[in-house]
Amino acid sequence: MMKLEGALYPWRFRVVVGLLAVMVSAICWRIVDLQVVDHKFLKEQGDARSVRHIPIPAHRGLITDRNGEPLAVSTPVTTLWANPKEMQLGKDKWPALAAALGQDAKLLSDRLEAQADKEFIYLVRGLTPEQGQVVLDLKVPGVYGIEEFRRFYPAGDVTAHMVGFTDLDDHGREGVELAYDDWLAGVPGKRQVIKDRRGRLIKDVQVTKNAKAGKTLALSIDLRLQYLATRELRNAIQENDAKAGSLVIMDVKTGEVLAMVNSPTYNPNNRRTMVPAAMRNRAIIDVFEPGSTMKPISMTAALDSGRWKPTDKVEVYPGTLQIGKYTIRDVTKTEGPILDLTGILINSSNVGMSKVAFDIGGEAIFHAMQRVGLGQYTGLGFPGERVGNLPNYREWRKAETATLSYGYGLSITALQLVHAYAAIANNGRIVPLTILKSDTPPVAVQAIPEATAKTVQGMLQQVIEDPRGVYRARVPSYHVAGKSGTARKTASGTKGYEENAYRSLFAGFGPTSNPRYAIVVVIDEPGKAGYFGGLVSAPVFSKVMSGTLRLMNITPDNLAATPTQEQVNAVPAVKGGRG
Numbered sequence: 001m002m003k004l005e006g007a008l009y010p011w012r013f014r015v016v017v018g019l020l021a022v023m024v025s026a027i028c029w030r031i032v033d034l035q036v037v038d039h040k041f042l043k044e045q046g047d048a049r050s051v052r053h054i055p056i057p058a059h060r061g062l063i064t065d066r067n068g069e070p071l072a073v074s075t076p077v078t079t080l081w082a083n084p085k086e087m088q089l090g091k092d093k094w095p096a097l098a099a100a101l102g103q104d105a106k107l108l109s110d111r112l113e114a115q116a117d118k119e120f121i122y123l124v125r126g127l128t129p130e131q132g133q134v135v136l137d138l139k140v141p142g143v144y145g146i147e148e149f150r151r152f153y154p155a156g157d158v159t160a161h162m163v164g165f166t167d168l169d170d171h172g173r174e175g176v177e178l179a180y181d182d183w184l185a186g187v188p189g190k191r192q193v194i195k196d197r198r199g200r201l202i203k204d205v206q207v208t209k210n211a212k213a214g215k216t217l218a219l220s221i222d223l224r225l226q227y228l229a230t231r232e233l234r235n236a237i238q239e240n241d242a243k244a245g246s247l248v249i250m251d252v253k254t255g256e257v258l259a260m261v262n263s264p265t266y267n268p269n270n271r272r273t274m275v276p277a278a279m280r281n282r283a284i285i286d287v288f289e290p291g292s293t294m295k296p297i298s299m300t301a302a303l304d305s306g307r308w309k310p311t312d313k314v315e316v317y318p319g320t321l322q323i324g325k326y327t328i329r330d331v332t333k334t335e336g337p338i339l340d341l342t343g344i345l346i347n348s349s350n351v352g353m354s355k356v357a358f359d360i361g362g363e364a365i366f367h368a369m370q371r372v373g374l375g376q377y378t379g380l381g382f383p384g385e386r387v388g389n390l391p392n393y394r395e396w397r398k399a400e401t402a403t404l405s406y407g408y409g410l411s412i413t414a415l416q417l418v419h420a421y422a423a424i425a426n427n428g429r430i431v432p433l434t435i436l437k438s439d440t441p442p443v444a445v446q447a448i449p450e451a452t453a454k455t456v457q458g459m460l461q462q463v464i465e466d467p468r469g470v471y472r473a474r475v476p477s478y479h480v481a482g483k484s485g486t487a488r489k490t491a492s493g494t495k496g497y498e499e500n501a502y503r504s505l506f507a508g509f510g511p512t513s514n515p516r517y518a519i520v521v522v523i524d525e526p527g528k529a530g531y532f533g534g535l536v537s538a539p540v541f542s543k544v545m546s547g548t549l550r551l552m553n554i555t556p557d558n559l560a561a562t563p564t565q566e567q568v569n570a571v572p573a574v575k576g577g578r579g
């Protein structure tokens with residue numbers, strides 16, 4: 001008779017069942033453990049091995065001029081990159097790839113072989129999206145595209161120093177692009193994708209964070225004036241065989257910089273043209289001795305002292321003045337021995353200015369210069385701006401008091417010079433400089449008493465309109481005011497001056513009946529034939545001021561008295577070339 005085994009060995013049956021139960025519950029526990037208890041951790045670990053976040057580039061903000069003209073624009077481009085390791089699987093497609101890229105097939109395959117152990121190389125950056133798609137459509141294993149943005153500068157070399165440029169990764173490197181990088185850059189987004197073990201993209205899962213576009217920035221610059229300034233400066237530099245130059249146009253009421261140009265310049269769309277000398281924004285980083293363009297500032301101190309009025313006379317004969325072993329000289333000595341204050345400006349008499357300076361003292365001149373912003377930051381907030389140097393009056397002895405009063409012994413930038421003249425032009429009120437278009441009226445500080453500023457405005461109009469004046473600075477149909485300067489350049493490495501290297505300056509404003517614009521022209525080392533500020537820089541001022549007043553629709557304030565060209569030509573030039 002058969003017996004049930006179980007019945008025969010009951011202990012054995014129970015052991016088997018018991019073991020099975022233990023095993024089943026162990027498995028169940030493990031399932032619960034994996035699926036419930038550790039689920040989050042394990043999913044994260046798994047995802048970390050397959051899910052990737054790739055950045056979505058943010059569209060960089062547009063830079064425009066004050067009228068909305070684009071100065072820096074970001075356009076979408078496709079950058080092609082490759083995983084050479086993966087590419088080794090599809091060598092048959094390399095010739096087609098080379099053809100599509102317009103590259104030499106042999107060179108490309110050599111490069112890919114040489115980098116066979118790499119996982120990332122750029123194939124080509126910045127194609128148009130259409131060009132990029134043609135290549136991607138070849139479906140060459142290991143070739144991928146990423147969308148990026150590339151900066152384009154429509155006005156090219158005309159706005160180069162102002163706008164600056166970005167690097168290949170779209171970060172601001174120079175100019176406004178650098179100064180306002182945070183504002184312009186935006187915030188890149190994130191896209192979740194799944195890649196296989198080889199890093200190939202399998203699935204675009206979702207955008208986890210949208211890219212936040214950068215903001216638009218409207219500059220104070222007027223592109224039309226920027227072009228005008230560029231053209232006239234470049235012409236003058238060519239005609240005078242000069243080394244370099246700068247020109248700044250400023251709105252005296254708002255503090256806005258309307259144009260700022262330098263020559264030489266460069267094309268920011270073509271990095272190969274970027275040589276260091278061309279990249280200097282000279283108007284804000286080159287400091288120089290301003291020479292006679294300081295005389296009007298010293299005159300404000302004289303008038304403020306209450307001791308002088310414009311018609312008071314000074315003996316300048318014989319055109320030299322001995323201070324210890326130091327001799328002060330006038331270049332133009334054709335005038336009689338006596339000059340009034342306006343005459344000192346018209347004739348640009350260093351001797352006359354020095355005598356006035358001795359009378360009022362260095363401290364008054366120092367404060368007048370400091371009040372109009374010399375030796376201080378302009379507040380423009382531009383990268384690399386220099387402040388120059390205005391030595392404290394306590395260090396001035398008699399010779400320094402004299403030379404500082406006519407512009408030597410201090411150093412300034414073209415931007416500071418235009419800012420100082422803008423204060424005179426704005427009836428003594430100085431406003432902070434800005435490169436951004438401003439809608440709110442700026443807070444002005446009365447740097448020069450209004451009456452004094454107005455008196456100096458009149459004296460500077462005389463400098464241009466007097467028969468002996470700087471007639472080349474005149475502007476048809478308008479009254480304008482200004483002062484020329486010709487300064488020997490300091491010889492590098494010594495305390496002395498160059499024999500034959502000059503800086504020709506002109507600073508002025510207009511229209512005098514209600515001054516709106518201040519302009520400074522700096523021409524560095526004009527040719528030896530003619531180098532006086534009144535000869536070289538004054539005509540540039542005239543043309544640029546004339547164009548500015550017209551473009552800005554400023555009502556002429558001198559229609560009746562407009563001199564004809566014949567009348568202008570008939571004015572005898574003063575011996576010495578100031579003319």
Ligand code: 59J
Pocket residue numbers: 291292293328329330331332347348350403408409484485486487488489497532533534535576577578
């Ligand atoms: C000058 C100077 C150099 C520095 C002199 C220009 C001094 C001086 C020592 C000789 C040419 C020249 C501190 S000239 O700007 O007086 O703009 O139309 O460079 O005087 O003391 O062969 N400008 N320029 N001086 N130094 N040190 C005149 C004048 C000026 C003119 C003309 C003719 C100088 C009217 C200059 C202009 O007003």
